[in-house]
Amino acid sequence: MKHVVIIGNGVSGITAARHIRKQSGYRISVISSETMHFYSRTALMYIYMGHMKYEHTKPYEDSFWKKNKIDLIYDHVIKVDTTSRSLHLKSGASVSYDVLIIATGSTSNKFDWPGQNLKGVQGLYGYSDLRLMEESTKGAKHAVVVGGGLIGIEMAEMLLSKNIGVTFLVREPEFWSIILPRQEASMISRHIRSHHVQLKLETELKSIQSDKDGNAISVTTNKNEIIHCDFVGLTVGVSPNIRFLKDSGIATGTGVLVDEYLQTNIADVYAIGDCAERTYDLRGRKKIEQVWYTGRMMGEVVAQSVCGHKTRYEPGPWFNSAKFFDIEYQTYGNVPSELNANEEDFYWGHASGLKAIHAVWDKNTKEFLGINAFGIRLRHELFDTWLRQKKDIGFVIENLREANFDPELFVRHETEIVEKFIQQYPKSKMRIAS
Ligand SMILES: Cc1cc2nc3c(=O)[nH]c(=O)nc-3n(C[C@H](O)[C@H](O)[C@H](O)COP(=O)(O)OP(=O)(O)OC[C@H]3O[C@@H](n4cnc5c(N)ncnc54)[C@H](O)[C@@H]3O)c2cc1C
16 A cells, blocks of 8 residues: 655645545555644644643644544654655654655744854744743743744734733834835834834844853844843744755755645655745745645645646635734735835725725736735635636725625724725726725
């Protein structure tokens, strides 16, 4: 019987395992070294904040795996031998495979800062990081979080929940302004400050200092400011976790290089999720996408190919969601931080500073290209359809009400949004939705 071995029990590896099981009687083994069972990485912050226990973050009962004949091996792969089709594990055991799926996720970046390995300095990626952070922040009074992205803002929220003061160092002129347009980036920056975070923009970490026992006690910024602290969070992005593939013959760039079928340069070896780097272009999508939904979609697609229905990975329009303290964020299609020459945009912000939408379209064809929504929930399926059908911007604005799925009794803003749009683009010939 064909033996499919998956390295990594995150959303990518587990989705692949479940879908292969649905379609085949193959022997399936999942090897992973972080936790015995799949858990939701995106819920790590809620464990720290006391909203959930680790047990609650496991999407499947522990009995699920045996029942579905998916063997779990709690070990670390140190070497892949593609000639003999075998894996060498840290425990000394080896496992042979017929098909190999690499789904090893990411690791937190570090940039050789002096003091980055001191006690009380860490990133946040896995379960052991969570436990370490719980330990290191006991009794802490002030923390410095370095790096203005999604994990950085989560870490700031986590620390504040334990009444630990936070200074947040962000290299860019506004929070996450390499991704968000100026209006949204400054709205979120204001929101961060309203939560009493000391947000220091255009500021980078230079070094971390310690006491005589090796505990972090302060950081120095590139502006030579010294900030006293007892914890330093390093959240400056992640990179594919692929070091163990060195010398395996599997081609890598920043990630494991894969084609349209998520196949590597070696027969019967695939890579999916955070660790995969596409070698081909897809409109509006990056070559490496380190988000939950991408891993899930890749897991489904690779299962098809492994089970004999060769399927191309065609994820369609980009989408993502996150939460910045109290503001929910959704994005569909592409809203670049800086407009491209052929693009035009429309921004509406609510007086509260907690809600906004930002739509982008092609100036010449009027084709709708993407939307950011803050504090207003928009239906994913509808935007996915509109983007695939290349609807024009007039249609999208006119039908915003249909796309909204805010709970009943939430104040609705579509009429105001449409009126502002018509004021700004009087030639758009739209009806105002009643
Ligand atoms: C704190 C945090 C919050 C996040 N929030 C969001 C969010 O809100 N929305 C969103 O879309 N994305 C979010 N992400 C990103 C998202 O969680 C990842 O994109 C996703 O989990 C990647 O899944 P994966 O299966 O590819 O890899 P992973 O989940 O990283 O799983 C890979 C597993 O393989 C194991 N492994 C690696 N190498 C080996 C080896 N050699 N041997 C054995 N095992 C190995 C790893 O330990 C890991 O358990 C967040 C990430 C973090 C860290």
